[in-house]
Amino acid sequence: MSNPTQQDQRVLPGNEQVGDRRTQQQIDASNWLPITADRKAKWYYSAFHNVTAVVGAGVLGLPYAMSQIGWVPGMVVLILSWLITFYSFWQLIELHEIVPGKRFDRYPELGQHCFGPKLGYWIVMPQQLIVQVASGIVYCVTGGKSLKKFFELLMPAWGDYRTTYFILFFICLQFGISQAPNFNSLKGVSLLAALMSIGYASIAFVASTIQGVNHRENVTYGIRSSTLAGQIFDLLNGCGTIAFAFAGHSVALEIQATIPSTPEKPSKHAMWKGVVVAYVVVAFCYLSVSLSGYWAYGSHVEDDVLISLDKPAWLIAAANFMVFIHVIGSYQIFSMPVFDQIEQYLVENRGFTPGLPLRIIARSLYVAAAGFVAMCIPFFGGLLGLFGGLVFASTSFFMPCIMWIVTQKPKAFSFHWISSWISIVIGVLLAVLSPIGGARTIIMAAKTYKLFS
Secondary structure (H helix, E strand, O other): OOOHHHHOOOOOOOOHHHHHHHHHHHHHHHOOOOOOOOOOOOHHHHHHHHHHHHOOHHHHOHHHHHHHHOHHHHHHHHHHHHHHHHHHHHHHHHHOOOOOOOOOOOHHHHHHHHHOHHHHHHHHHHHHHHHHHHHHHHHHHHHHHHHHHHHHHHOOOHHHOOHHHHHHHHHHHHHHHOOOOOHHHHHHHHHHHHHHHHHHHHHHHHHHHHHHHHOOOOOOOOOOOOOHHHHHHHHHHHHHHHHHOOOHHHHHHHHHOOOOOOOOOOHHHHHHHHHHHHHHHHHHHHHHHHHHHHHHHHHHOOOOHHHHOOOOHHHHHHHHHHHHHHHHHHHHHHHHHHHHHHHHHHHHHOOOOOOHHHHHHHHHHHHHHHHHHHHHOOOHHHHHHHHHHHHHHHHHHHHHHHHHHHHHOOOOOOHHHHHHHHHHHHHHHHHHHHHHHHHHHHHHHHOOOOOOO
């Protein structure tokens, strides 16, 4: 993102050439940057991208979150989260072109409109960046663990290698795929990833159901922890895990920016159609996996439900490989706005020339940095709770609602006023409380973890 102070600069008399040069540079950058370079996306591109963004590592942790919270509270939190984030998604889509003739192509740009050029930028940008970087780290971990499980089931000798090596292989793939110039060039990757998410969710549902029917004699459904303190921490971490499962809002405006828009046919119609399709898929995946996984394994379910599944080996291996393919696409969807931010800063603020060398170097450095962190701290369950509570709750649950209240000023006690405030209260509670549980899970796991194991 460009620095907010730069956007406020005015061209003084005698500096017209400097101002023209800067304006032309920004135009050239806009035609090259990944978010704004190609605005020819179809509505179904939005569906692919949003399924890939929303359904990912989060769905695999839902049965574990259910085991931390319990049947009834778990279902209430899950369904309420679906409703709130579906509503806040609609708000973001409507706000994308709330000013006639202008498009807010990036989340921080909308923040600047709502809260002011400087304050809005620094409120939104850090949170969005943490969401996207954290997602990339977690997807590296998920991809590595899923690939390791695939080999353990089909070629046990390969499964003896450290998880670090499989994460490293995932990172190496991303070095190449990350050179895709923009969102629309990822449509094939995104479609494949979306299909994989439906595939492994279906396998997890069917395999868990079969497991539950045939081997459910010793399953218990009590709260996972036996102590009061443990139950409280698990409750907080479970809520953070569910919050992470609805993280697609941080890339919503960037995806919508790729859709063409005219006064007669604004982009919000095509974007909303894609989001509705995506959220139907989300409902199927989340409910089927969370219910069947918790029902089959109870309080002993793993933090990645596919790790709990063992038979038939070939089917579970296929599901894990589908997860691996899916998170390759998810990583790209969340990383593209980060690439855009890095490249925009380097071109507009540091004077670098747009081109392939800049893209290769900048993106490769980011992929390497995120991958290094993933190899150092692959605590999957704890990462979901910690990151989910810190920033995912904000960008998905209550930030769009605050922006809606600020810009639209709904009447007190109207539908949008009540809905927005309910979302804000729930989102703030998630943001404040759930990181505590996630941090505890990481601390507990770190006691037995060896670096690069």
